[in-house]
Amino acid sequence: MSNRDLLKRQDHYFVDFARSLTPVEWTQPSLCSMWTAHDVLAHLVIGYSISVPSLCWSMARHRMDFDETNTSLAQRLAHRCSPQELIDAFETLIDHRRGIGRLFPPGLLLGDHVLHHLDIALALRMPTDVPEEIIDAVLTTEVGLSNPFVPAKRNAAGLTLRATDTGWTTTVDGDACGTVEGGAAHLASALAGRPHSLPFLSGNGVSTLGSRISGGTGHARPDV
Secondary structure (H helix, E strand, O other): OOHHHHHHHHHHHHHHHHHOOOHHHHOOEOOEOOOEHHHHHHHHHHHHHOOHHHHHHHHHHOOOOHHHHHHHHHHHHHHHOOHHHHHHHHHHHOOOOOOHHHHOOHHHHHHHHHHHHHHHHHHOOOOOOOOHHHHHHHHHHHHHOOOOOOOHHHHHOOOEEEEOOOOOEEEOOOOOOOEEEEOHHHHHHHHOOOHHHHHHOEOOOHHHHHHHHHOOOOOEOOOO
16 A cells, blocks of 8 residues: 555544544643644644645744744644544545645655654553554654654664564664664654653663654653
């Protein structure tokens, strides 16, 4: 199955997951700094709906700070729209994308959507049963494709990685820095810079991965 097909499958899977959350759960913190689960949902809608000129205008207002722009856009939309309204909008946009997200390679967009799904689910201590084919594709993209927003490839350098539940494994640029293994969802989340998943991983390379995450930047919350 192509990454484009996997993305569509993941988006529908996320809609089903999102409809299962309670109003209280939408108000809870996610793994993204300063973002509630509701904010993460709004961010996903924005990716499929905001135009390039609108994004550039918003970035200019925030002195070209991408993180500040993302946070402002997500929180403003979450303030205006309920989770149910945003879920309905996202479901419609799956087959009618008109935002900046349609310009990104499907593999990168798949990774973004899965990781934000996990940002909500892991923070709420909910099951992370993303289909194996999808999470394995995300791991492959993380270690194989440089991403200016998610330094997973850098975090993986010199490590042997093993997903104990799906069987996915790879060695990135030699194994001088050791081995890291664990569930595929926690492995993908940690590689993307989420320290929350580190306690769920094992191997003599976990400390190296942890030090790389703590020295990185982005939206990952350091306290969960």
